[in-house]
Amino acid sequence: MQILSYDPKRFADLPDYPFFENWSEIDLGDGHMGRMHYLDEGAKDAPPVLLFHGEPSWSFLYRKMIPILLDAGFRCLAPDLIGFGKSDKPDDPSFYNYARHVDWLKQWRNAVVPQDAALFCQDWGGLLGLRMVGDEPDRFSCVVASNTFLPTGGTPSPAFLMWREFAKSSPEFAIGELLQRATQSERSAAEIAAYDAPFPDEPSKAGARAFPQLVPVEDGMDGIEENKAAWEGLAAYDKPFLTLFGEDDPVTGGLGDQLSGRIKGAEGQPHAMLSDCGHFSQEDRPQELAQGVIDMAHKAGFLA
Template sequence: MKVLRTPAERFAALPDYPFAENWLDIDLGDGHSGRMHYVDEGDKAAPPVLLFHGEPSWSFLYRKMIPILADGGFRVLAPDLIGFGKSDKPDDQNFYTYTRHVDWLKQWRTAVEPRPAALFCQDWGGLLGLRMVGEEPDLFTCVVTSNTFLPVGGGATPAFLAWREFAKSSPEFDIGAIIDRATQSDRNEEEIAAYNAPYPSEEYKAGARAFPQLVPVEDDTPGVAENKAAWEGLAAFDKPFLTLFGKDDPVLGAAGPALASRIKGADGQPHDMLSDCGHFSQEDRPTELAQGVIDMAKAAGHIA
């Protein structure tokens, strides 16, 4: 297996993404190591907020929210998961596991910002972030989620199974086009190119192709037992927890009320199904999402 590094020149002309690069060496396992990239904006002494992206995006997805949150009084941290964005990319789909993704993200979090933090997570960012909240709730002051869940088996829809097979085996996996189709607002050519920038060729896309295979939707899928255990801590999480889901997300939009109904800290919060909002809600409704984070952090006493 090779650990690939996207050439820096691929990121030379990113629109509305002026953020400085930050790097952390990660122990990937089996004798491999790689660099994880992350955005780190705002006062480093300010209360932290963590922004976790999902499939098949990267921290570019948060470019509209980061300035709002930094101006709101946060240290804003947005990592690129291993296999995505500017981070290094193992080229073997089989190397990626749910457990490894959690471990890699925990390595980053422990090294970069171990203080209790606010969390915003979407898509696979939620499968990772909500697992972490359930396992270590004291490390989080409040949570805002969008278009995500913490699955524990039980089966999958035909639409998801088709997507999983497409991601695994389709001859071409056009990531920019996938993201563009899953938003309600229009992406211009430069934005679509930015989502494709991490992947000079198909061999760089192993992580993006692997993620759908790792969702624990069948009862015997790795991760089911760990997620069931994490749900005990997640359900008991009594700090502010807000769901802001996209009304136009056909796959996960309806999961918002179901998620909110199971978590103690979600009781009485101003949950919303956002109109004109698809799966990648950070593109469609960034201002509302950022304000939700600010509101929950104030309710938690995390920021003034």
């Protein structure tokens, strides 16, 4: 197996992404080490907010929310998951599993921002972030979740099964076009190129192809028991918890009520289904999402 590093030339002149590079060394397992790239914008002593992306995006997804959150007084931290963005990419799809992704992200969090933090998570950012909240609820001041869930088996939707099969077997796996199709607003050619930038060839897409296969939506899959255990802490989480879901997402759009209905801190919060908003809600409704984070942080007393 090879650990692939990013080509800086592919990331030149990214639109609306004037952020500095930061790096953290990660023990990938089986004797492999890798570098995780992350954004760290704002004053180091400001209240931190963690911004977790999902499949198959990267921290570029948060370029519209970060300026709003910085103006509100946050320190914004957005990692690129291993296999995505500028982070290193093992080229073997079988190397990726749910437990490793959780461990890699926890390594990053413990090294970079071990203190209490707010969380915004979407897609696999929620499968990882909500697991972390359930495991260590005292480390999160408030949470805003969008188009995500913490699954524990059951029966997957036909839409998800189609996506899982497409990611696994489609000969064409054009990441930028996938982002285009899963948003309601139009991406520019430069934005589509930015989403393609991390993936110059098929080996670099190993993590992106693997992710949908790892979602524990069917009984017996890896991660179900760990997620059930995490749900105990997540359900009891009594700090502000808000769901803002895109109503035009055919895969996860209907999961907002299921998520908010099980979490103590979600009671009485202004949960919303956002119109004209697809799966990648950060592209379609960044202002509303950022404001949700700001409002929850104020409610928690985390943001002055």
